[in-house]
Amino acid sequence: MPVRDRPLPSVLDPHGRTIGAEEREAVLRVLDSGVLCSTFGPEGRALEAEMAQLYGRRAAVACSSGTAALHLAVAAAGIRPGDEVITTPISDFGTVAPVLAQGGRVVFADVLPGDGNLDPDAVEAAITPRTRAVIAVHLFGGAADTGRLRRICDEHGLLLIEDCAQAWLGEDADGRLLGTLGDIACFSLQQFKHITAGDGGLATTDDPELARRMRLFADKGWDRTEGRVHREMGLNYRITELAAAVARAQLGKVAEVVRLRRAHAEQLVAAIGGLDGVRVPQQRAGHAWWLFPLLVEDNDRWAKALTAEGVPAMAGYLERTLYANPVFTGYPAGLCPEAERMVDSTLLALPWNEAYTPADVDDIARAIRLVHAA
Known part of the structure; x- marks a missing residue:
């Protein structure tokens, strides 16, 4: 299950x-x-x-x-x-x-x-x-x-x-x-x-x-x-x-939206702290948490495994760096190596929402721990 x-x-x-x-x-x-x-x-x-x-x-x-x-x-x-x-x-x-x-x-x-x-x-x-x-x-x-x-x-x-x-x-x-x-x-x-x-x-x-x-x-x-x-x-x-x-x-509601997203994010950070190879944003004070980004190894495997556990996740956030889209010409592969590495292998983005309950965040944390253990 x-x-x-x-x-x-x-x-x-x-x-x-x-x-x-x-x-x-x-x-x-x-x-x-x-x-x-x-x-x-x-x-x-x-x-x-x-x-x-x-x-x-x-x-x-x-x-x-x-x-x-x-x-x-x-x-x-x-x-x-x-x-x-x-x-x-x-x-x-x-x-x-x-x-x-x-x-x-x-x-x-x-x-x-x-x-x-x-x-x-x-x-x-x-x-x-x-x-x-x-x-x-x-x-x-x-x-x-x-x-x-x-x-x-x-x-x-x-x-x-x-x-x-x-x-x-x-x-x-x-x-x-x-x-x-x-x-x-x-x-x-x-x-x-x-x-x-x-x-x-x-x-x-x-x-x-x-x-x-x-x-x-x-x-x-x-x-x-x-x-x-x-x-x-x-x-x-x-x-x-x-x-x-x-x-x-x-x-008139945006301040409360951001407050709740921050509170939920801190709950998740505390719940997954100490997992080797799983990094959360270092600069969390003031973060608005539109999405919840993680840095992992093999983000595609992570995204598929988390989604199978009922927790949607996006490998790389984008499918490719912006300059790799067909609309652009003259931008070679390797132009921005750090960006390419994040999109291709390390960046994982989880949807985030002010309506999450503590139980929802617990489920997300449990799924992350399960995928990490695997």
């Missing part, structure tokens, strides 16, 4: 989401208003104000997805054909798609073997006269070294963009909120994230000019204060009033 004979709570079932009366009321409020477009309704602007207040930043711009938020950031950074943007090979394609859409070139820097986040030394070595920005991804909710990356970007005159899609209310080792050191920080409200509006995104900044550019890019370059004039390039990345209203309700 497997350890689990029933599914764990997940983001694809009602028990694994925090959607309730507040979200229902928000949807009905918008429907009753008859205004579903955020250009003319109050919900999108209210979401932006509440997000800016939550993160202590001067401005937030709401949009249709986390990928859209990153496109706003890349466009505001002025990325043009031939410009280079340095980022990680272990992330969702949404991290790099905006760079390609602007005609830029993605430069992949290797990661640190302990957590899969960008290696600042590799970033610094990848800088050329064409480099314009760095996109730091806080993988699984664990902090990239944004302090060091900030210093590198300042020294070379580069924009630092934080991809916080997986790191709602995460903190670095010094207790600073992830998303407050970059020139722009981008967040996702997609179904699988800590909080959700189905899809949706937010970009925050302290720079009024960057905020202006992002707001224009999200609305077809249309400054509506001067009539139907398009002075800059833009796309339609507007969030809907329905998504914004649901996001506002979810925003």
Whole structure:
């Protein structure tokens, strides 16, 4: 018999989401208003104000997805054909798609073997006269070294963009909120994230000019204060009033979501401590625990064995590093050896959820111990 004979709570079932009366009321409020477009309704602007207040930043711009938020950031950074943007090979394609859409070139820097986040030394070595920005991804909710990356970007005159899609209310080792050191920080409200509006995104900044550019890019370059004039390039990345209203309700719950995920994670860390060959993140203080990453040997065997015990697990998180996808050309195998080793053999990612009970976490720990013993 497997350890689990029933599914764990997940983001694809009602028990694994925090959607309730507040979200229902928000949807009905918008429907009753008859205004579903955020250009003319109050919900999108209210979401932006509440997000800016939550993160202590001067401005937030709401949009249709986390990928859209990153496109706003890349466009505001002025990325043009031939410009280079340095980022990680272990992330969702949404991290790099905006760079390609602007005609830029993605430069992949290797990661640190302990957590899969960008290696600042590799970033610094990848800088050329064409480099314009760095996109730091806080993988699984664990902090990239944004302090060091900030210093590198300042020294070379580069924009630092934080991809916080997986790191709602995460903190670095010094207790600073992830998303407050970059020139722009981008967040996702997609179904699988800590909080959700189905899809949706937010970009925050302290720079009024960057905020202006992002707001224009999200609305077809249309400054509506001067009539139907398009002075800059833009796309339609507007969030809907329905998504914004649901996001506002979810925003009020994100602190509790992260608190519960942290508590469950510490329970699992304690339960599997001392297992030879099984490593948990060293930097756990401030971790947002979007997924629970482990470092093992032969991650494919581990993933299959844990899944057979009723505990879903993903070998490598990705099937391949980003640059190994067919959309890219000119990126050779071996470009980022640490990233390739993690994806191919050592990284194991477990889904994580605020709705887990202590008994659920005990089952996960028991399955890990069983697979380790085998």
